[in-house]
């Protein structure tokens with residue numbers, strides 16, 4: 001404990017000494033939402049680039065990863081303290097994205113030494129941005145029925161097929177994709193997990209607009225795309241195991257992000273603060289609208305109970321216990337609580353929630369509208385709520401098919 | 402009160418549905434949006450609707466209308482809601498013309514109603530303000546006496562179709578404080594009046610709306626609609642009836658959203674079977690069906706009660722708006738969810754229903770507001 005507190009002091013001091021002034025309490029843009037890195041990075045402020053660089057040098061963009069791949073070698077407990085201190089100082093994350101949250105942890109577990117050496121340091125430094133090529137037009141919830149094909153040609157695979165709803169496909173440099181390498185076996189047994197540089201000839205990407213207006217996901221086409229066999233992660237035909245492990249990371253990442261209070265990682269007013277601003281009344285006294293007050297309390301309690309369950313799971317893991325079945329509820333609960341939160345924010349904003357752009361609506365109000373629309377996707381992306389509930393019913397509760 | 406359509410009403414419903422299918426597929430709504438159409442609807446189509454007699458439904462025969470009721474208007478609005486037709490029924494007919502029908506002088510009616518019925522003139526009601534939320538009496542815009550006339554100053558928000566209106570009916574305070582019921586007066590203000598500024602607003606549902614600023618706009622005494630200081634009741638009556646019209650439209654759009662979702666449940670296959678075969682979705686579809694049926698009964702009853710001037714009308718209006726708001730949000734949330742990824746795309750139409758539903762739910766009071774009003778009117 002004393003050691004951890006010593007680390008807290010050390011972390012706080014380092015953060016305070018190294019974070020550029022300009023990024024402190026920076027209000028992140030709702031659509032951009034922080035540093036995503038990549039070959040063509042977008043910076044919310046020039047100092048965000050400095051922030052990424054100093055953190056990457058220290059290994060603190062991926063604090064728990066091994067130092068040999070550029071990580072910080074911190075324990076989970078230390079990483080949590082670091083996170084707390086960063087938030088306390090109101091500093092944005094130095095780096096975010098699917099590299100850190102999804103493919104990185106999967107590489108650490110399944111990657112060959114060469115694959116780890118090649119990809120992990122670039123993720124840590126924000127040099128390569130990753131996207132996820134799982135879903136296809138005919139394979140969503142029934143992911144294992146995917147049709148994109150990889151055929152052997154010497155030391156390469158030739159890949160043909162279409163992926164959809166590929167978030168940030170147009171801004172990413174590499175894609176981790178599921179492809180069919182064997183059609184003669186049970187559908188799950190013929191899938192490989194492969195890493196593809198999006199600059200390879202034959203890859204084309206078309207952005208698709210979301211109902212919230214901007215943030216595009218994409219349709220990605222692969223036409224005779226040549227990829228070395230060495231880019232397969234795990235065994236050839238053994239991709240389903242890798243895919244499921246990654247989904248675990250994806251779902252806990254989604255739960256984390258939305259459980260923390262919204263897709264945009266910037267500081268956003270709490271429902272109570274928003275209600276106080278809209279409805280008035282005396283600070284410290286009950287809000288003038290008892291019904292909304294009750295609904296806000298309900299939502300805060302939903303979130304708090306979620307966080308406590310998350311903590312219980314993590315504490316058990318730290319204590320060396322096997323992960324319990326409670327983790328299956330994170331994704332569905334956190335995303336749906338987030339949907340209820342954004343709907344409640346709409347209700348609180350009232351007529352001012354109905355803006356799309358332009359005159360008569362301020363930025364916070366427009367953010368509220370867009371965030372509500374974007375949140376409708378939370379119960380779809382990363383496996384729909386229905387699929388999550390099926391998993392709980394079947395694998396946790398043992399209910400018959 | 403008979404909760405059934407008469408033969409004439411059935412026929413009208415069918416005519417409108419056919420017309421909507423031919424002239425107003427959802428692609429038209431999409432095109433108006435994509436082209437950033439400056440007014441957001443078609444004046445030509447509006448004139449056709451007027452020629453068919455729909456625009457004049459609630460307008461007295463003496464002024465070129467059909468002198469029918471809200472029940473008939475709802476029959477027209479439901480199919481138009483199905484295709485999200487953006488034509489200005491709500492603003493020009495249900496709010497603007499209705500205010501003149503209920504409270505206008507003979508002279509005001511003669512000047513405007515025939516032109517409205519003919520599809521030539523547009524009206525809007527400017528009542529909502531930055532701080533009014535859903536409270537119709539919370540009005541800070543002031544009208545001060547100026548000789549025989551008045552000078553009006555204030556700010557109005559989300560004035561539906563304010564950008565095309567030839568005249569606005571402005572709710573202003575001629576006495577009292579911001580939240581008083583007494584002291585509100587409605588004024589008929591021509592759009593070209595000096596000191597009146599109208600700026601287009603863009604809403605999530607694409608319905609035309611405007612910010613209206615009045616900087617000492619001068620009107621004469623004859624501009625008052627209804628009685629001086631007595632505008633609150635008139636305004637409440639107009640908005641109540643318009644709320645029912647909005648609910649009829651909501652009913653149409655939730656029905657359409659549900660029909661599309663049902664069709665998708667039957668067509669989309671995963672795991673080798675139609676997704677509609679999964680009980681998790683089946684039961685929810687059945688639940689939606691129940692909610693829509695309940696909403697339909699409420700819309701019919703509220704329209705008839707308003708037409709009859711029934712004492713119960715205000716409560717039925719609140720019942721209807723509360724149920725339609727909740728049902729519309731449920732149906733459209735489920736519509737997107739059951740479509741999966743494609744439902745989140747702007748290219749797919751289902752999201753339009755989600756946006757329309759939310760905007761309608763938060764117009765003229767949301768479900769919470771109307772449940773509270775229901776309780777208040779019930780004496781508890």
Ligand SMILES: Cc1cc2nc3c(=O)[nH]c(=O)nc-3n(C[C@H](O)[C@H](O)[C@H](O)COP(=O)(O)OP(=O)(O)OC[C@H]3O[C@@H](n4cnc5c(N)ncnc54)[C@H](O)[C@@H]3O)c2cc1C
Pocket residue numbers: 131132133134135136137138139140141142164165166167168217377378380381382383384385386387390669671672676679681682738739740741742743745
């Ligand atoms: C914002 C967003 C971002 C995304 N980003 C990515 C990405 O980066 N990469 C990627 O690969 N994919 C991505 N996806 C795709 C996402 O994973 C799929 O949309 C999701 O898995 C559902 O598949 P589907 O869209 O084909 O819907 P379908 O599987 O067709 O589902 C339609 C409806 O049927 C229900 N359903 C299906 N099967 C069952 C069942 N057995 N029981 C009960 N109900 C069922 C679903 O829950 C849903 O309500 C994204 C999606 C969204 C919305």
